[in-house]
Amino acid sequence: MEDKINTDPDNWLEINKKSWDTRTDIHIDSKFYDVLGFKKNKNSLHGIELDLLGDVKNKNILHLQCHFGLDSLSLEVLGANVTGVDFSEKAIAYAEKLKKELQLNTTFLCENVYDLESINSKPYEIVFSSYGIVGWLPDLKKWAEVINKQLEINGKFILVDFHPALWMFDDDFKAIEYSYFNDKPYIEIENGSYANREEKKEMTSIWWSHSLSEIMTAFLEEGLVLSEFKEFDYSPFDCFKQSIKIAKDKYRIKHLEQKLPMVYGMVFQKK
Numbered sequence: 001m002e003d004k005i006n007t008d009p010d011n012w013l014e015i016n017k018k019s020w021d022t023r024t025d026i027h028i029d030s031k032f033y034d035v036l037g038f039k040k041n042k043n044s045l046h047g048i049e050l051d052l053l054g055d056v057k058n059k060n061i062l063h064l065q066c067h068f069g070l071d072s073l074s075l076e077v078l079g080a081n082v083t084g085v086d087f088s089e090k091a092i093a094y095a096e097k098l099k100k101e102l103q104l105n106t107t108f109l110c111e112n113v114y115d116l117e118s119i120n121s122k123p124y125e126i127v128f129s130s131y132g133i134v135g136w137l138p139d140l141k142k143w144a145e146v147i148n149k150q151l152e153i154n155g156k157f158i159l160v161d162f163h164p165a166l167w168m169f170d171d172d173f174k175a176i177e178y179s180y181f182n183d184k185p186y187i188e189i190e191n192g193s194y195a196n197r198e199e200k201k202e203m204t205s206i207w208w209s210h211s212l213s214e215i216m217t218a219f220l221e222e223g224l225v226l227s228e229f230k231e232f233d234y235s236p237f238d239c240f241k242q243s244i245k246i247a248k249d250k251y252r253i254k255h256l257e258q259k260l261p262m263v264y265g266m267v268f269q270k271k
Contacts, residue, residue: 015205044074065113086111133159148223180211233262
């Protein structure tokens with residue numbers, strides 16, 4: 001049982017940092033992240049994001065909310081010059097350890113994404129973020145503003161995330177429990193993680209529902225141009241209850257089949 005903490009939504013940053021420090025301890029040794037396999041293959045990226053990213057060789061990429069760096073290091077192996085950012089000190093410390101072990105050069109920064117503009121002035125050709133991203137952000141307008149400032153002219157922001165329709169359901173996908181729209185923050189206390197459901201550690205977190213229109217509008221109002229938008233009826237990860245495998249790296253909710261959108265991808269360009 002974790003120490004009692006202030007669950008006021010205004011305290012979201014402290015609460016979620018503590019949660020993700022705990023998750024990092026769980027995730028590093030999990031079968032889900034398969035760090036040993038990553039050390040052999042040096043790739044954690046999937047077809048959805050690779051198709052949207054295109055050729056990244058020699059591109060300067062800022063990878064936001066990078067967790068402990070597997071995707072960041074994968075992008076470097078593909079030839080990119082990468083900076084990975086995450087607010088979890090444990091995650092970034094392990095990313096640095098992994099980078100050193102694999103003799104790679106990705107730069108890792110331990111920062112809250114909202115503070116990035118004050119410490120980083122280098123423009124990037126690509127800003128990238130993927131899977132389990134948007135729901136942890138209370139203010140999408142500020143997020144879009146920070147990303148816009150990090151992009152060079154003609155640069156692209158590429159976002160791949162789980163579809164907001166998924167977050168409306170309870171854990172078993174039997175009933176609608178949450179709003180599709182950003183009506184209020186949700187305070188959640190859970191044991192374990194999507195990467196290890198047998199884990200008993202208790203974690204408190206705060207998250208927000210953001211509709212597709214809210215996400216798009218945040219970037220369009222920054223003057224970015226939506227150049228590509230895709231929705232997918234599968235997830236490349238087996239991270240939800242009631243999921244079944246339909247093909248290699250493709251999972252759906254068993255009783256909902258292809259009726260539910262599970263992932264989306266967006267590409268915005270700075271003109």
